[in-house]
Amino acid sequence: MKFLRNKIDQLKKPFGKGEKWEKLAPAINALDTFLYVPNHTTKKGAHIRDAVDLKRTMITVVIALIPALIFGIYNTGYQYLHQLNGGDVAFMDAFMHGLWKVLPIIVVSYGVGLAIEFIFAIYRGHEVNEGFLVTGLLVPMIMPVDIPLWMVGLSVAFAVLIGKEAFGGTGMNILNPALVARAFAFFAYPTYMSGNKVWVSEASKVDAISGETILGSLAAGHDVHFSMFDMFSGAIPGSIGETSTLLILVGAAILILTGVGSWRIMFGAVIGGAVMGLLFNLWGANALMSFPWYEHLIVGGFAFGVVFMATDPVSAAQTTKGKWIYGILVGFFCIMIRVFNPAYPEGVMLGILLMNVFAPTIDHYVIEANIKRRKKRLAASKQLKTA
Amino acid sequence: MSNDIRIRKGLNINLKGAAEKVVSEAPRVKTFALKPTDFHSVTPKMVVKEGEKVKAGDVIFYSKYSEKIKFVTPVSGTLSEVRRGAKRKILEVVIEADSQDVYREFGVKNPAQMSAEEVKAFLLESGCWPFIRQRPYDIIADPEDTPKSIFISAYASAPLAADIEFTLQGREEDFQAGIDAISKLTTGKTHLSVAKGSSSFLTGVKGVELHKVSGPHPAGNVGVQIHHIDPVNAGEHVWVISPEDVAIIGTLLRTGKFDATRTVALAGTEVDKPQYYRVKIGSSVRALVDRSDSIDIRIISGDVLTGDKITVDGFIGFYDNTVTVIPEGNDYRMFGWLPFKDNNIPSMHHTSLSWLFPNKKYTVNTNLNGEERALVVTGEMEKVMPMDIYPMQLLKACMASNIEKMENLGIYEVAPEDFALVDYACTSKIEAQDIIRQGLDLMIKEVG
Numbered sequence: 001m002k003f004l005r006n007k008i009d010q011l012k013k014p015f016g017k018g019e020k021w022e023k024l025a026p027a028i029n030a031l032d033t034f035l036y037v038p039n040h041t042t043k044k045g046a047h048i049r050d051a052v053d054l055k056r057t058m059i060t061v062v063i064a065l066i067p068a069l070i071f072g073i074y075n076t077g078y079q080y081l082h083q084l085n086g087g088d089v090a091f092m093d094a095f096m097h098g099l100w101k102v103l104p105i106i107v108v109s110y111g112v113g114l115a116i117e118f119i120f121a122i123y124r125g126h127e128v129n130e131g132f133l134v135t136g137l138l139v140p141m142i143m144p145v146d147i148p149l150w151m152v153g154l155s156v157a158f159a160v161l162i163g164k165e166a167f168g169g170t171g172m173n174i175l176n177p178a179l180v181a182r183a184f185a186f187f188a189y190p191t192y193m194s195g196n197k198v199w200v201s202e203a204s205k206v207d208a209i210s211g212e213t214i215l216g217s218l219a220a221g222h223d224v225h226f227s228m229f230d231m232f233s234g235a236i237p238g239s240i241g242e243t244s245t246l247l248i249l250v251g252a253a254i255l256i257l258t259g260v261g262s263w264r265i266m267f268g269a270v271i272g273g274a275v276m277g278l279l280f281n282l283w284g285a286n287a288l289m290s291f292p293w294y295e296h297l298i299v300g301g302f303a304f305g306v307v308f309m310a311t312d313p314v315s316a317a318q319t320t321k322g323k324w325i326y327g328i329l330v331g332f333f334c335i336m337i338r339v340f341n342p343a344y345p346e347g348v349m350l351g352i353l354l355m356n357v358f359a360p361t362i363d364h365y366v367i368e369a370n371i372k373r374r375k376k377r378l379a380a381s382k383q384l385k386t387a
Numbered sequence: 388m389s390n391d392i393r394i395r396k397g398l399n400i401n402l403k404g405a406a407e408k409v410v411s412e413a414p415r416v417k418t419f420a421l422k423p424t425d426f427h428s429v430t431p432k433m434v435v436k437e438g439e440k441v442k443a444g445d446v447i448f449y450s451k452y453s454e455k456i457k458f459v460t461p462v463s464g465t466l467s468e469v470r471r472g473a474k475r476k477i478l479e480v481v482i483e484a485d486s487q488d489v490y491r492e493f494g495v496k497n498p499a500q501m502s503a504e505e506v507k508a509f510l511l512e513s514g515c516w517p518f519i520r521q522r523p524y525d526i527i528a529d530p531e532d533t534p535k536s537i538f539i540s541a542y543a544s545a546p547l548a549a550d551i552e553f554t555l556q557g558r559e560e561d562f563q564a565g566i567d568a569i570s571k572l573t574t575g576k577t578h579l580s581v582a583k584g585s586s587s588f589l590t591g592v593k594g595v596e597l598h599k600v601s602g603p604h605p606a607g608n609v610g611v612q613i614h615h616i617d618p619v620n621a622g623e624h625v626w627v628i629s630p631e632d633v634a635i636i637g638t639l640l641r642t643g644k645f646d647a648t649r650t651v652a653l654a655g656t657e658v659d660k661p662q663y664y665r666v667k668i669g670s671s672v673r674a675l676v677d678r679s680d681s682i683d684i685r686i687i688s689g690d691v692l693t694g695d696k697i698t699v700d701g702f703i704g705f706y707d708n709t710v711t712v713i714p715e716g717n718d719y720r721m722f723g724w725l726p727f728k729d730n731n732i733p734s735m736h737h738t739s740l741s742w743l744f745p746n747k748k749y750t751v752n753t754n755l756n757g758e759e760r761a762l763v764v765t766g767e768m769e770k771v772m773p774m775d776i777y778p779m780q781l782l783k784a785c786m787a788s789n790i791e792k793m794e795n796l797g798i799y800e801v802a803p804e805d806f807a808l809v810d811y812a813c814t815s816k817i818e819a820q821d822i823i824r825q826g827l828d829l830m831i832k833e834v835g
Contacts, residue, residue, distance in 0.1 A: 005719055033758065037723030040755040041716050045820040046692045046810035047685060048400070048546075048713070051732035051739045053757025054814055055724035057764060060738050063726065127758055171761030171815075258726065259737040262766065318765040319777065367777055371795040378620040 008032055026121040030128035058130040060260045064251035065137055065241070065308065071234055072241040073098035076145050079237055080201040083209045101201055102240055105140040105152050112153040113139075116160045120169065129170035131177075131314075132160070138178035138308060141241025142301065142349075143185065144198040151189055155181040175356045176315045179349055186349070194344050196220070199237040213237050214299045215338065218287045219345035231298045242304040245297075252307040261311040264320065268327020269306040269334070273297055276335035288339045296335055305334065305348035315356040319366040326362050330355045391583065392615050394602025396773040398735050398808055400546045402691070403748045404713075406652035406661045408553055413651075413664040415486070416674040419462050420479040420702040421447055426517055427824075428526050428831060431458070431477050435466050444491035444645035446514065447480055455530050459514025461647035461668040463489040479702065482669075490644040498567035498640055506568045513639055517705065518632035519569075522613060522625045524827045525802035534626040536575040536617050539566075541589050541630045542582040542600050544607030545690040545807075549652035549708045551630050552587040554663065558634040559588045565637030569628065570594045579630075580612050589630075604692075605773065610805045614774045619799045631708060651675070651703065655691075655712040656750050657684045670703050676712055685753050687711040692807035693820070716754025724757070732756060735770070735812055760815040768819075771808035776800065778809055782819055785826030790833055793826055803827070 012032065015025045032038070033055070042049060077094030113136045121128040139156055163180030164173045186193045196212035197204040203211030214236060217224050226236050234244025242248075255261030277293025284290040296302065310316060310330045317326035333354055337347025423431040431448040435441055443463045450456040460466075464484040472478045493513050498506070510516045511530060521528040528534070541551045555562060570577040576596045581589050583601035590597060598616060605611050609627045619625050631649060638646050647668040653675050654661045664675055676686055678699060687694035688704040691711050695704055703710060723729055730740040733749040741749070768778040776797045784792035803820040810819045 033724075036719040036721050037754070037756060038758060039717045039719050040758060041685075041753040042755055043818075045818040046807050047687055047694065047696070047711075047753050048691045048733075048751045048811060049754070049756050049816060050736060050812050050814075051729060051734035051741065051756050052736040052814050053724060053816065054760040054763060055757065056726055056738050057736075057814055059724065060726050127760070129760055129763075131763065169761060171763050257737060260764075313765045314763055316765075318779065320766065320769065323766075367780055367796070370775065370777060373775065374620075374795065374797060377618065381620050381623070 005036070008035065023125075024122060026125070026127050027118050030118065030121070033127075054130050057260055058133045060258050061134045061255065061308070062137055064254035064261070065134075065141065067247040067250045068241045068244055068304070069137070069141060071244040071247045072141060073102045075234055075236075075243055076101050076201050076240060078235060080209065083200060084206065097201070101145050102140060104149055105143060105145075105147070105240075106137065108149045108152045109139045109156050110136040112156045113160050116157060116165070120165050124169070126169075131164075131170045135159070135177045135181075139181045142178065142182050142239045142304070142309075144193060145201045145240055146198055146204060147185065147192055151185055151192060154188075155185040158184045171314055173314055174360070175353055176309055176312045179309055179353050179356075182349055183353060186344075199239075211237060213345075215288070215345040218291055221287060228295060228298075231295060236299070238299075239301060239304075242301040245303045248303045248307050255307065255311065261307065262313070262316065262323050262327075264323040265311050265316055265327035265330070266306055268324045269310055269331035270297065272328035272331025273302060273306070273335050274331070276332045280335070280339055288345060296338070300338065300346050301348040302334055302338075305352050306330065309348075310352050310355070315359065317359040317362045317366075319363050322359070322362045322366045325366075326355055326359050329358070329362075390596070390598050390616075392580070392598055392600045392602075392606075392612065394600065394606035394611065394615075394773045396770060397544075397603035397605055398771050398812070399544070399603045399745070400691075400733055400751075400811070401746065401748045402546045402656075402733075403750050404654050404656040404658060404661050404711075405547055406549065406654045406663055408550070408663065410650060410663040410665060413666045413670070413674045415484070416666075416671045417484055418467070418671045418702075419460070419464075419482045419484055419667060419669040420671070421458055421460065421482075421669055422479050422702060422704065423448070423458075423477050425705040426450075426458070426527055428524075428828070429456070431480075433469065433477070433480075437466055437469060439466050440464070441466060441482065442489045442491040443647070444493065444514065447482075448477075450527075453529065455511050456516050456527060457511065457514050458517060459491075459645060461645070463487075490646075493639060493643045493645065495643045496568075496640045498564055498571070501568065501571065503571045506571045509640075510568075510636065513645055515632075515636050515639060515645070518636065519572075519626050519628050522610065522619050522627060522802065523799035524831055525804075526831070528624075528626050532624050534573045534575070534624045536625055537569060537573045537577045538609050538613050538616075538625060538627045539577070539579045539595070539630055539633060540600075540607055540609040540612055540627075541585075542580055542607040544602075544604035545692055545709075546604070547652070547654040547709065547711055548607075548690045549650070549663070551708075552581070552585060552589060554650035554652075554708065555587070555589070555630055555634060558637070561634040561637030561641060562588075562630070563592060563594075563637065564640045565633035565635070566592055566594050568636060568640055569633060572626065575617075578612070578616055580609075582607075602773070605771075605805060605808060608802075608805055610800065610802050611773055614776075614800055621794060621799055623799075629706065629708070649703075649708055651707070652709045653712075654709060655687075657712040657714055666703065668703070668705055672697060672701050672703055672710060673699060675710055683715050683717070685713055685715050687713070691751070692811060693804045714750075714752040716752030716756075718754070720754075736767070736814070755816055757814075757816055759817065762815050762817065764814040767812050767814060768809045771812050772805075774800065774805070778806065778819070781826075782806075782809075782817070782822050785822050785829075788826075788829055790830065793830065794834075798823075798826055798830055 077097030159181035200211040277296040280289040334351035430451040467483040470479040579595040580598040806819040
């Protein structure tokens with residue numbers, strides 16, 4: 001191992017301080033630190049540090065995404081082959097078809113995003129932040145499978161440039177970058193992002209294939225011919241990674257057990273979504289409203305959005321109390337927009353983006369309460385002195 | 388009267404190399420130093436020149452902007468060197484010690500018969516004033532103030548820190564005399580806190596309000612105790628003093644001599660025999676750690692969370708009663724960022740298995756275990772901050788130099804040491820203590 005280390009140190013020499021390619025150091029460091037945790041020691045402050053770092057945190061999220069991703073790849077092929085040929089579909093056949101479709105999207109997403117991240121790191125002279133490891137995988141998982149690759153690249157570029165770097169980079173963005181990418185694609189190219197032709201591979205080309213989602217069917221007044229088990233296990237049309245509530249729950253368990261994702265936000269959102277669904281059930285004016293509240297929670301992007309999108313610590317509320325409020329409101333608005341949106345029968349993206357915008361306001365009021373307590377204490381102590 | 392304080396948030400970091408409860412006399416060292424850098428925001432004005440003889444207790448320098456505050460030598464000898472750094476800033480005033488100490492006589496006093504003004508004058512003259520520090524700002528107390536209360540924490544919860552009840556053994560009368568004098572300085576109460584379940588003489592000290600504290604670190608931090616007992620509001624002052632310094636003041640009152648003896652815990656995995664030693668303040672650390680290969684070890688004057696890095700030729704800090712020696716962590720770890728890898732490194736985060744074994748004792752080094760990043764993860768700082776304060780928001784206010792916000796979020800109630808665990812726990816490896824220190828300095832400059 002020593003040999004490899006020496007080799008890398010030798011390779012890095014021209015990137016050192018005062019050397020020829022000093023400016024490019026962040027790029028080479030980003031690659032090196034993926035092999036080795038660097039030999040940096042503490043300079044100021046506490047002399048010992050926790051074993052955790054941002055890489056470890058972000059990789060944990062990527063690991064939590066993997067079960068849903070693998071199922072998403074399989075489901076892409078399954079939906080296509082099942083509708084085309086009917087009957088049972090061999091796992092490998094479905095998986096290979098899905099991989100052929102999904103892998104290029106992932107490659108484009110990472111390629112474009114990381115290129116921009118590296119350029120900005122070099123330009124600004126800071127190290128490459130690991131946040132895009134997650135964003136780069138989230139983007140493909142929330143896109144319809146037939147989206148043209150150039151659209152993926154453009155959306156990612158927009159999200160990283162306007163959604164993140166324009167605000168000052170990682171940690172400063174207001175909106176979840178992956179959702180910004182989806183929102184950009186949604187508003188810029190609506191025909192590729194909605195309707196009943198995009199949610200299954202090749203649905204727009206082959207007449208025998210219907211690309212309609214369950215929510216789409218409900219909005220159009222069609223019958224839903226999927227069982228609740230299909231909805232839960234994920235054998236339904238939809239964005240690549242969003243369909244399997246079961247495997248998203250596996251991811252949620254990983255996030256909660258490792259403490260990386262906020263359980264408060266997840267539970268809050270489930271409570272908020274359930275209550276809103278229940279209220280609509282009571283009202284019951286149309287098919288979407290009378291769709292059972294518990295099925296609202298397992299179809300569409302709700303589970304995926306709540307577990308992986310709403311919990312993004314940068315764009316969510318940051319205070320403990322704020323996380324509860326934020327979570328509940330996310331659930332609330334996701335279902336409300338889903339039911340009321342006349343153009344598009346899904347509201348998770350817009351619901352979470354809306355709450356991203358309001359998260360700082362929620363935090364503001366939570367912190368204001370703390371400030372009020374402090375001011376009250378000061379007033380009480382002043383009164384004591386004059387009395 | 389006793390009040391219990393139970394702290395729930397925080398973190399005990401269990402480390403190997405705790406000092407065994409045995410006290411030895413350290414071999415007499417030749418060189419001592421007063422480090423003006425130990426006294427934050429003090430600009431020293433030298434009184435003694437290089438080459439002059441001094442007795443233990445003689446004034447070496449005083450504070451340029453508060454001339455009453457004097458700093459005295461802990462030993463008798465010759466002032467051999469004034470070491471300066473950038474812009475001729477004085478870093479160390481080195482004293483070459485005589486083989487036997489000769490003391491300057493201050494006269495025996497009976498604290499019971501002294502007025503507050505007399506106590507103050509006596510402490511200032513004898514060089515004991517720097518022992519008293521104030522909150523807010525964590526600097527030496529202003530002699531013109533009268534604090535609303537005085538706090539003494541005899542509960543050391545930091546990793547490998549010296550057990551104060553052990554180091555104070557046998558100094559019962561000195562401690563009581565010190566308390567009798569110091570308690571006159573406030574119009575309010577003098578608070579003494581001990582670990583819950585303590586049975587030492589400290590529980591029977593007269594003239595104080597006793598508090599029994601339990602819970603994980605930073606429960607022993609005096610700032611945390613102040614927050615829960617008598618929080619500092621804007622415009623108020625609280626003074627703090629460490630228990631051993633109370634005993635030093637007591638000795639001075641009872642004997643008339645400034646006997647700057649400290650019982651220091653020498654701890655850490657790089658120490659052959661971790662135990663307690665009796666040394667004078669400012670002693671060269673070479674007496675305790677005699678290693679020439681100082682390359683791969685780190686010597687810390689203080690505990691691993693708040694102490695200062697010193698070299699093997701360095702000196703123990705004025706306020707420190709712990710010296711910790713741990714290995715430097717200047718090595719690479721392949722794929723060390725993978726979750727659940729390297730579980731021998733302590734972690735409070737659940738992305739490592741080490742949090743499952745809170746009672747296991749760990750060997751730690753000084754590796755940063757990552758690189759500095761933007762603040763992303765939320766909620767982790769709150770877990771180690773047992774105060775009604777939002778740590779991340781306060782840190783951001785300090786970074787932005789937003790004075791009004793800092794004041795609103797409670798800057799007056801914190802000291803850098805209260806953010807030591809934030810340093811430790813932060814995923815993004817920010818220097819929280821440094822940011823708070825700069826924030827406090829800004830407040831001193833702008834608000835005063």
